[in-house]
Amino acid sequence: MELNELKQAFEKTYGKKASAIYFAPGRVNLIGEHTDYNGGYVFPCALSFGTYLLMAENDDQVMRFQSLNVPEKIVLNLNQLEKPLANNCWANYPLGCIAQYIKRGFAIRRGYDMLFWGNVPAGAGLSSSAAIEVATAFAFADLLNAEYDRTELAKIGQQSEHEFAGVNCGIMDQFASAQGKKDHAIFLNCDTMEFQLVPVKLEGVKVVVANTHSPHKLDSGAYNARVEQCQLAVRQLQSKRPDLKNLAQLTETDFKAIESALTDETAHRRARHVVGEVQRTTDAVAALKKGDIAKFGQLMNQSHVSLRDDYEVTGPELDAMAEAAWKIDGVIGSRMTGGGFGGCTVSLVKDEAIPAFIEKVGKEYAAKTGLTAEFYVAEIGDGAKRIE
Numbered sequence: 611m612e613l614n615e616l617k618q619a620f621e622k623t624y625g626k627k628a629s630a631i632y633f634a635p636g637r638v639n640l641i642g643e644h645t646d647y648n649g650g651y652v653f654p655c656a657l658s659f660g661t662y663l664l665m666a667e668n669d670d671q672v673m674r675f676q677s678l679n680v681p682e683k684i685v686l687n688l689n690q691l692e693k694p695l696a697n698n699c700w701a702n703y704p705l706g707c708i709a710q711y712i713k714r715g716f717a718i719r720r721g722y723d724m725l726f727w728g729n730v731p732a733g734a735g736l737s738s739s740a741a742i743e744v745a746t747a748f749a750f751a752d753l754l755n756a757e758y759d760r761t762e763l764a765k766i767g768q769q770s771e772h773e774f775a776g777v778n779c780g781i782m783d784q785f786a787s788a789q790g791k792k793d794h795a796i797f798l799n800c801d802t803m804e805f806q807l808v809p810v811k812l813e814g815v816k817v818v819v820a821n822t823h824s825p826h827k828l829d830s831g832a833y834n835a836r837v838e839q840c841q842l843a844v845r846q847l848q849s850k851r852p853d854l855k856n857l858a859q860l861t862e863t864d865f866k867a868i869e870s871a872l873t874d875e876t877a878h879r880r881a882r883h884v885v886g887e888v889q890r891t892t893d894a895v896a897a898l899k900k901g902d903i904a905k906f907g908q909l910m911n912q913s914h915v916s917l918r919d920d921y922e923v924t925g926p927e928l929d930a931m932a933e934a935a936w937k938i939d940g941v942i943g944s945r946m947t948g949g950g951f952g953g954c955t956v957s958l959v960k961d962e963a964i965p966a967f968i969e970k971v972g973k974e975y976a977a978k979t980g981l982t983a984e985f986y987v988a989e990i991g992d993g994a995k996r997i998e
């Protein structure tokens with residue numbers, strides 16, 4: 611949808627013009643999966659698609675939430691902004707962010723009419739929910755004159771996800787949406803929140819996202835279970851390293867020396883993934899900086915295997931998609947991206963191989979799963995902004 615159409619949609623919905631328009635992107639993670647809530651490294655980039663939020667003040671002392679993507683309309687009084695809505699209502703994503711401002715001591719004295727529209731495919735593991743959260747966090751920072759930096763806006767989005775959506779997620783998605791930069795990926799240390807923007811303008815190579823359109827997705831139960839298994843691993847490892855705070859503090863050598871403390875077999879495999887993935891992410895970024903894209907691709911493939919065997923968050927559809935990609939000449943690397951189970955893979959593909967990639971991977975994937983894949987050549991875009 612063009613901006614003008616969105617403005618018209620706002621006028622049609624609310625009978626007045628929008629006074630401000632915000633945008634926050636979805637993200638694709640190149641490597642560093644399920645490391646963020648373990649204090650590890652991630653390497654995501656913001657996409658050029660995301661969520662638009664149009665808004666205007668009202669005199670009715672109510673917050674109105676509408677979306678062009680979902681039929682459900684929500685109207686809340688200003689004294690109803692601190693509790694999540696029932697039945698996983700979509701409006702919990704923006705509402706949870708407004709609630710964070712109230713928690714931080716801001717008084718919400720005005721009502722707003724809001725209209726959301728997003729072009730990140732929902733449920734595809736490309737952070738459509740983080741895009742809604744960061745757009746809302748950014749908008750209210752602006753409206754309330756909150757002098758928050760982008761890292762703080764990401765935290766507001768993450769807290770909304772924890773408290774209003776029930777997912778104990780890490781910071782990666784909201785951070786990428788808030789801090790993204792065109793043609794760069796973000797090398798983020800999720801423990802210290804220090805980050806570097808690394809150029810991803812690859813000569814003759816594109817980032818291709820393949821959507822499995824799988825009905826399974828990583829639900830909050832399976833995700834939160836992974837978070838708890840990692841916490842259990844830390845507690846068991848503390849019997850040998852009492853000072854251990856998170857799994858990302860361990861090098862692979864440190865881990866080998868104390869892994870016998872992991873009496874829980876599942877926790878053992880989860881921890882092995884995290885420790886290995888943190889190392890792979892560091893190595894991948896170093897390889898990219900040296901221009902060694904082949905190495906980067908191998909690390910992506912290894913990341914997928916570890917997420918499949920040790921972390922168990924891939925599933926038949928993501929495995930079928932990655933395995934099909936690995937067979938194509940001109941594919942430098944391919945792996946699942948995001949939380950897992952369903953959603954997307956991310957691949958680095960040489961320009962000349964892209965048509966064959968789309969055709970052959972699409973065919974093999976359909977033959978194995980009966981599902982139709984969808985492919986996007988990703989454009990790496992900027993983080994959240996006010997458009998008007």
Ligand code: GLA
Pocket residue numbers: 642643644645646647779780781782783948949950
């Ligand atoms: C989801 C979460 C992120 C991160 C990824 C896995 O996208 O929201 O915080 O944990 O899964 O890397």
